[in-house]
Amino acid sequence: MATIQETNDAGLFGGRLGRHLEMVSRKVLHVSRKDRLSLAVTRLTCERQDRDRTASIAPESAFSITYKLKDVEEHEFWSDGRMRYSRGFGAGTVNAIDLSEDPRSRVRGAFDTLQFYIRKDALDDLAYERGASPVSSLRSLPDATDATLGAMSSFLLSTPDLLETNQLFVDHIALSLLTYFAQNYGGMRVAPTSSGGLASWQERRAKEIMHSRLSAHVTISDIARECRLTPSYFAKAFRRTTGMSPHQYLTQLRIQEAKGLLLSSTLPLADIALICGFGDQSYFTRVFTRSVGSSPGAWRRSMIS
Known part of the structure; x- marks a missing residue:
């Protein structure tokens, strides 16, 4: 995972967030819709024990949600010029911050956290699509752990190759995260609908x-x-x-196409992986093995022997 390259219109995530907090930042996920950023996920780490209070930032129409991967010894937090709290946080807890309210922080002790940067207009678009009222704020409880977000975070950190090669799956994950935050931290409620599937x-x-x-x-x-x-x-x-989801259906199609090429050609596995849209041989082998029960090479040998 590479450090996010900051652009002129970047929000407080990635490289800019790392410089603001004087921590190491790593890109995990960066998703845009309609040529507009909707969600960015950044991992922040630092081993220093003491830091200065962060500087003020220009107001942004966005939220910053942090999931603590490790305990935080002490976090002092101000917004709109007032101190809101000074306390420690356990691993697995969540903080939601409105970036339009001049947030400033001072953290003591080692730090390892996943930040989810969400633009307010992305939440507005989601609410509109779902027929719900706009999400005006995201709120978290300081001592409440979130096992669901923890599982999502672990998955994001454990599958960097998948997130880099499968855009359809990335879109699905981003929609799931936005919906989860809007419903569980923003109170979005979707009215029941009688509509069914696709025409x-x-x-x-x-x-x-x-x-x-x-x-x-x-x-x-x-x-x-x-x-x-x-x-x-x-x-x-x-x-x-x-x-099945669009991602599952597309993966099934790619596996069937790969099977056909494995049987009808002598192409190397790396070429078949590219032809079928798997990106690289390593990812192709993992997906094929998980679906079929044996690696592509072993399956090919068993079918032609």
């Missing part, structure tokens, strides 16, 4: 796109646009219709 033409079009772009970069937004749906609605409707 027959939408299902056919979605599958056509995935079949024709096995080796290409394809996102949920791309497919949803062709089906005249929002990405979040499309993902839910596709699962209702097919019984």
Whole structure:
């Protein structure tokens, strides 16, 4: 995982966040929709025992949610010029901060935390798509641990290659995280709906796109646009219709295509991985083995022997 390269319009995440806090920052996830950043995930680490209070920042229409990977000895926090607390936090706890309220911090002790940077307009778009009221704030309880977010964080940190090679899956994860934060920390409530799955033409079009772009970069937004749906609605409707997520369906298609090439050609595994959209041989081998029960090479030998 490489350090995020800061751009002129970057928010308080990645490299800029690391410099602001004087800590090491590592990119975990960076997702944009409609050419606009919606979610960024950064890991922050530091072994120094004492630090100065951070400087003021220009107000941002965004939230910063931090998940503590290790205990925090002491965290002093100010917003809008007032001290809000001075205390320690246990591993697994969560802090939600509004970046429009001039947040300033001073942390003592070693630090290891995952930051989720969420733009308010991304939450507004999500609420609009779901037919819910806009999310005006995100709130956390200081001593409450979040096992669900902990599991999501562990997954993000353990699968860097997957996040770099499978854009469809990245979109699915980002939508899941945004929805989780909006519902569990922002109180978003979605009204019950009687709508079902995809129309027959939408299902056919979605599958056509995935079949024709096995080796290409394809996102949920791309497919949803062709089906005249929002990405979040499309993902839910596709699962209702097919019984699997778009990512699962595309992976199944790629495995079937790979099986055909393994049997009908002598192409090396690295070439088959690229042709079928797996990115590299290592990721191809893991996905194939998990789905089929044996590695691509072993499966090929067993089928032609």
